[in-house]
Amino acid sequence: MDLKTVLTSSPGKIILHGEHAVVHGTTALASSLNLRSYLQLISSPDEITLNFPDLDLQGSWDTKTTDETFSALVKYGDDGDAFLDDVALETLKDFAGLSDDITTKNLAVIAFLYLYICIFKSKSSSELPGLKALATSNLPTGAGLGSSAAFSSSLAAGLLLVSGTIPVPSDGTDWTKGHYQVINRWAYQGERVIHGNPSGIDNAISVSGGALRYKAKVFEPLDEMPSLKILLVNTKVARSTKVLVAGVKDRLEKYPGVIRPVFDSIEEISQRCQSALTSLRNIEEKVTSESRDNSSNRCELYQTMEELIDMNQSFLKILGVSHRTIEHICSVTAEFDIHSKLTGAGGGGCVFAVIRPDFSEETLKKVMAKLKDFGYDSWITSIGGVGVSYHPDVEDVKIQGFSLPNNFPA
Amino acid sequence: MDLKTVLTSSPGKIILHGEHAVVHGTTALASSLNLRSYLQLISSPDEITLNFPDLDLQGSWDTKTTDETFSALVKYGDDGDAFLDDVALETLKDFAGLSDDITTKNLAVIAFLYLYICIFKSKSSSELPGLKALATSNLPTGAGLGSSAAFSSSLAAGLLLVSGTIPVPSDGTDWTKGHYQVINRWAYQGERVIHGNPSGIDNAISVSGGALRYKAKVFEPLDEMPSLKILLVNTKVARSTKVLVAGVKDRLEKYPGVIRPVFDSIEEISQRCQSALTSLRNIEEKVTSESRDNSSNRCELYQTMEELIDMNQSFLKILGVSHRTIEHICSVTAEFDIHSKLTGAGGGGCVFAVIRPDFSEETLKKVMAKLKDFGYDSWITSIGGVGVSYHPDVEDVKIQGFSLPNNFPA
Numbered sequence: 001m002d003l004k005t006v007l008t009s010s011p012g013k014i015i016l017h018g019e020h021a022v023v024h025g026t027t028a029l030a031s032s033l034n035l036r037s038y039l040q041l042i043s044s045p046d047e048i049t050l051n052f053p054d055l056d057l058q059g060s061w062d063t064k065t066t067d068e069t070f071s072a073l074v075k076y077g078d079d080g081d082a083f084l085d086d087v088a089l090e091t092l093k094d095f096a097g098l099s100d101d102i103t104t105k106n107l108a109v110i111a112f113l114y115l116y117i118c119i120f121k122s123k124s125s126s127e128l129p130g131l132k133a134l135a136t137s138n139l140p141t142g143a144g145l146g147s148s149a150a151f152s153s154s155l156a157a158g159l160l161l162v163s164g165t166i167p168v169p170s171d172g173t174d175w176t177k178g179h180y181q182v183i184n185r186w187a188y189q190g191e192r193v194i195h196g197n198p199s200g201i202d203n204a205i206s207v208s209g210g211a212l213r214y215k216a217k218v219f220e221p222l223d224e225m226p227s228l229k230i231l232l233v234n235t236k237v238a239r240s241t242k243v244l245v246a247g248v249k250d251r252l253e254k255y256p257g258v259i260r261p262v263f264d265s266i267e268e269i270s271q272r273c274q275s276a277l278t279s280l281r282n283i284e285e286k287v288t289s290e291s292r293d294n295s296s297n298r299c300e301l302y303q304t305m306e307e308l309i310d311m312n313q314s315f316l317k318i319l320g321v322s323h324r325t326i327e328h329i330c331s332v333t334a335e336f337d338i339h340s341k342l343t344g345a346g347g348g349g350c351v352f353a354v355i356r357p358d359f360s361e362e363t364l365k366k367v368m369a370k371l372k373d374f375g376y377d378s379w380i381t382s383i384g385g386v387g388v389s390y391h392p393d394v395e396d397v398k399i400q401g402f403s404l405p406n407n408f409p410a
Numbered sequence: 411m412d413l414k415t416v417l418t419s420s421p422g423k424i425i426l427h428g429e430h431a432v433v434h435g436t437t438a439l440a441s442s443l444n445l446r447s448y449l450q451l452i453s454s455p456d457e458i459t460l461n462f463p464d465l466d467l468q469g470s471w472d473t474k475t476t477d478e479t480f481s482a483l484v485k486y487g488d489d490g491d492a493f494l495d496d497v498a499l500e501t502l503k504d505f506a507g508l509s510d511d512i513t514t515k516n517l518a519v520i521a522f523l524y525l526y527i528c529i530f531k532s533k534s535s536s537e538l539p540g541l542k543a544l545a546t547s548n549l550p551t552g553a554g555l556g557s558s559a560a561f562s563s564s565l566a567a568g569l570l571l572v573s574g575t576i577p578v579p580s581d582g583t584d585w586t587k588g589h590y591q592v593i594n595r596w597a598y599q600g601e602r603v604i605h606g607n608p609s610g611i612d613n614a615i616s617v618s619g620g621a622l623r624y625k626a627k628v629f630e631p632l633d634e635m636p637s638l639k640i641l642l643v644n645t646k647v648a649r650s651t652k653v654l655v656a657g658v659k660d661r662l663e664k665y666p667g668v669i670r671p672v673f674d675s676i677e678e679i680s681q682r683c684q685s686a687l688t689s690l691r692n693i694e695e696k697v698t699s700e701s702r703d704n705s706s707n708r709c710e711l712y713q714t715m716e717e718l719i720d721m722n723q724s725f726l727k728i729l730g731v732s733h734r735t736i737e738h739i740c741s742v743t744a745e746f747d748i749h750s751k752l753t754g755a756g757g758g759g760c761v762f763a764v765i766r767p768d769f770s771e772e773t774l775k776k777v778m779a780k781l782k783d784f785g786y787d788s789w790i791t792s793i794g795g796v797g798v799s800y801h802p803d804v805e806d807v808k809i810q811g812f813s814l815p816n817n818f819p820a
Contacts, residue, residue, distance in 0.1 A: 268667030318725065
């Protein structure tokens, strides 16, 4: 082990357009969300110690016992990657003492131990090393923002660095494409432990950053994605994605002649949004030289994005996946000429709005205060930013402008 | 003149589904609204006296002068109907003393005098008779509920009765199809004086009652229309239909791939609503014999109508013709599980909801009180009822259950 300490971070994601319709063959657009999950790994003798303060979770395991228990259970795929089969995974749950209580936080522990064992066992047959892990996040959990994928991506990158499977990025920031693929493969394994059968979208976005479009289970990264300021609001209403997806299917079966055209409209909305993002990116690249012309073009593009958001929110309501709180948040922000829509499964979860660069900071504060009065949490953040990252030191994180949680050690 | 006194009434209308989309070739469904315009004509010597208390309008004209002024100006069409050309219409406005002030209420006076002169001049070349006219209405004006068509229909029927052009209905209630056609022709003339170039839908519904579908300027009455209880709410927000229609066109031009499918969905909504209405009517006809089975079918049909209303309200929002007050009313009624949509041009105007027969009267009162607190007027009324009617006496009106305005003389 070359590195004594590594700090990695990965973004969450939002669906810009196409949620639900994507299940029925429509294009969806997803983007990285610059609320991030952070992981610090510190080399430490004889023990694996986890400290996930956000989840109010701590635990430690003796490396030797862990090694003895799992060395014999680890299997290897054709690609040389170690894995634990379903039986071994149950053993892992028992070992962690969490088999009877499969909550989100416990699944995070299982995912940690899974990746820890398998990544080190893939690299060498030597003994598992001692590690202290501190994980923390700006992302609310269970809100459809890909918090588990962000955790898995940071974890995969951190463990791959510590194990020496991938190097520190040569220019200090970017890995090679192949390294990102390795991180993504392991991040998906973490997601699989947590979610069972994930689509792979959340970890793909978390690793790559930027935006991607997906249709019929094929992902395609968008080369051009401007960084956009957004307002993100959490309804704090829990919901079942499964039930919501089934509800859309029911509505389609009852009203095919009404709902099929809705999918066509949403397809077009995704396409138009992608075009607007590309145009905005192109304008921003030229912004210094021809700033006057650009300003009116940019204004039109923001207006288009706002109109697409408004229309899609209504389409999602027609699909039956909106919620009283979502409507409420949309109407509160509308009073300030902020155009919001749900993101992801709906039925609660989060709502977002794209904020124009010239939007008054003071007004934004008023909006957020008003949302707070109604009991909603909100954040000003950005989308389209970088994916999984290695941070040489904590100060560097701050310099890069990431919002490091308060409970993270400097 | 056989009749010394006649009392007529005609209903307003609401658009159930298809407003705006109808301009782009989609089917719309319109229904009579049992808020009515009432007209009483009383034979009287030497003067035409108008009293329209709702419009705070009174006036009187000497019959002899009127006759002398217009006898020479009246022209006759191929059908033998008298008419005033545009020049004569200007003379009429001058004569009424209203040429400089073309407000709704003044147009009602012009329409009255126009029909009065032309109907009597069509019937005979004798002198115009003296008449006292009292008009009053439960319909708000300028709210898209066809108040002018209801006024024109009552007026046409009243004048045609007094002039002896049509007889008192033989069975006391219904005229022949031909008589309704005559009334409708004159009602359209009244609408034309008031609106310039009306579609003819409002007067058609007001005369026939029930419901009709229209598409590509063709009207088709629906034979089967159940009488449905509705909650009608007036936003009291004035708007320009012309501006709203233009806004939809702009949106279609900017987002054809999003908006064209919306028209397809609305077409299907109109079709599905028509089917539901027919099924409901069929069930109601059989309701006494097989009431248990019917009750669950009926419940499903009401649910379908509610879902169609919810979905269409969102589509209309996508077309850009909703309004803050409309959304607000929809959200207030939604709290009581009442499903509302705008009707007509939108951008203000009225909102309606179909109320299930078993919906609690007490809750309805609560909803209306809450709406009142927010400054909205609301009515419980019905749709699908009778069209233009002759009432042998005022008591008879009450027996028929019509809500005669307070200012109407018993």
